[in-house]
Structures are given as C-alpha cells and as structure tokens.
Amino acid sequence: MIGEDVNFRGTLMLAKTAANSDSTVLLLGESGTGKDVFAQAIHNSSNRKRGPFVAINCGAIPRDLIGSELFGYTEGAFTGAKKGGSPGKFELADGGTIFLDEIGDMPAELQSNLLRVIEDKSIRRIGGTSIIPVNVRIIAATNRDLEKAIKQGNFRTDLYYRLNVITIRMVPLRKRQRDIEILLLHFLKQLGEQMGKEIIQVDDRVLKLIKTYPWPGNIRELQNAVERALHLADGPVLLPEHLPEEITRSLRQKCFPLENKLSPVEDYEKQVIMQLLEENKGNLTWVASRLNIARTTLYRRMAKYGIGNWS
Numbered sequence: 001m002i003g004e005d006v007n008f009r010g011t012l013m014l015a016k017t018a019a020n021s022d023s024t025v026l027l028l029g030e031s032g033t034g035k036d037v038f039a040q041a042i043h044n045s046s047n048r049k050r051g052p053f054v055a056i057n058c059g060a061i062p063r064d065l066i067g068s069e070l071f072g073y074t075e076g077a078f079t080g081a082k083k084g085g086s087p088g089k090f091e092l093a094d095g096g097t098i099f100l101d102e103i104g105d106m107p108a109e110l111q112s113n114l115l116r117v118i119e120d121k122s123i124r125r126i127g128g129t130s131i132i133p134v135n136v137r138i139i140a141a142t143n144r145d146l147e148k149a150i151k152q153g154n155f156r157t158d159l160y161y162r163l164n165v166i167t168i169r170m171v172p173l174r175k176r177q178r179d180i181e182i183l184l185l186h187f188l189k190q191l192g193e194q195m196g197k198e199i200i201q202v203d204d205r206v207l208k209l210i211k212t213y214p215w216p217g218n219i220r221e222l223q224n225a226v227e228r229a230l231h232l233a234d235g236p237v238l239l240p241e242h243l244p245e246e247i248t249r250s251l252r253q254k255c256f257p258l259e260n261k262l263s264p265v266e267d268y269e270k271q272v273i274m275q276l277l278e279e280n281k282g283n284l285t286w287v288a289s290r291l292n293i294a295r296t297t298l299y300r301r302m303a304k305y306g307i308g309n310w311s
Helices: 006-019 035-044 063-071 108-120 146-151 157-163 177-195 204-212 218-232 245-255 257-261 264-279 284-291 295-304
Strands: 025-028 053-057 097-101 137-142 166-169
Touching: 006 035, 006 166, 025 035, 035 053, 035 097, 035 137, 063 108, 108 157, 146 157, 177 204, 177 218, 204 245, 264 284, 264 295, 284 295
Parallel strands: 025 137, 025 166, 053 097, 097 137
Antiparallel strands: none
C-alpha cells in the first residue's frame, strides 16, 4: 500500500491497529479505493495470518445461492446439491479471516443469519441440523451508505452495530493529490515489468492531466489507465495520447468550456474553419472567400470558437 497523503497515512495506522485486534472491521469507501487490499493486509499482519483468508462478494452471487455459499449445505438440501454436501465460506475460513465484500448488498433474509453467526460463533448448513462452531475473524466492506440503508429498511440496525466495531473510511484518490503521481510511477514500473515495456519519462502534460482528473474509479481506474497507456506507448515517453479519452476530455472541458456549449452546427462550422486555415496556411482572405463571408465575420467566428490568430 503506497502513499504519502496525511489522511491515507492515518488510514494505514488504523488498519495496523485493527490487525493487532481480533475485532470485526468495517471498511467503508468508494469502489476502487482498495478495500480488498486493506482487508488482505489486515489479515496478513494479524495473529491469524497462518490461517485462511476467504473472500466473498455478497453482491455478485445470486440471492438464492449466497446462503449456501456462506453457510454450506447438506446432501439433498436442494435440487443439484452435491453428494455429501459442501462446506460454506465460514467453515473454509475457520481459524482465519472471512472478507465479506459489498456487505450492503446482502439480502435482508440472510442478514439475520449472519448476525446469528457473529453472536453464536457457529453455523448450521442449509438443510442440516448440526451446529458447527467456527473461529473466524470478520472483515466487511461496502461502498453503500449503511446508515441510509438502515433508514430505508434495507439493512439491519443490530447487524450494523455488530460489524461497526473498527471502522476504516477509505480515502478517494481525488483527495490524495500528492499520491497520484507516486501511484502512476508505481504502476508504470510494476505493469511495465510484467508487459516488457519501460517508460523512462512522463510528459508534463500527462502529470497535469492525472492531477486534474477526478478519478471516479479511484486507484483501480488509475491502474487500468496505466495498463492501457503501456499498450499504446511505442517509445520510452508517456504522452497524453496514450491516456484514455475520458481523462484527456476532462482537461479540455476545463480549459475550453466554450467548446462544450457549441451546437452541432456550430461545432461543424468550427471544424470547417480550422481545416481550411490549416490547408491554406492561415490565409484568412482565401478562407473568408471560400466560406462566402466577410473577413471581419471570419474574425468574429474564430474568436467565438476559440480559434487562434492564424494571420
């Protein structure tokens, strides 16, 4: 986990504190901020590090299957059940840590079952009667506002307080300005080695772009952008054209807001003027004649569209 931002360093310190405890941890933050990385790091630094780390995405599993995934099932519990049954994630995580990602998406009917597991430290497989003790440390994560979900009746209050023992709020990348360049260089080196490419210089325009872009997808989006850039780069220098279009567009919108207010007709006219100027080396008289407008009118339209003086 890389970064020098003060808030991020505070988050790291809290994660280290959590690693020294066996209490339940709740990771809150936007998608792509590294909640899964933090969960793994907490486990790896805890006294359970020799035990299993089992992760499950509560929002990616169909509602009718998540119960059997978490708690397991016995033979004959339902159509298609394996002979001899199957252990669930809680049994597999015995002696270690279970990471419940996207806990905010867990169906309401299973939230009471999870609460019972936390309180009793035991599970009962679907279709079974035997109580199976489990020694598991729980780390949960979500990008949802659980307090809002509680008010809307979508999340149990008692489960929230059981999970909310040590809360770690992840810092979005846009609020870690000093870390963006650090992470860019880290991914360039890491992914470059994997892909057999070496970038030895980053264009100043790229640095400006990555520091003004809001990164809605956070660290994951930055990593994906670097991977794409490495595929497109044909030399040792990282250039703006190697970045995804949504990143370069964000700077254009800030620097040239007028362009974004043009109608389709105005945008077409602007492109025609620019093309004619380029083809005729900025000969304004010729361009005005070709467009059948006065030279002064051409000046006004060039100013309107933000086209530089070619004369």
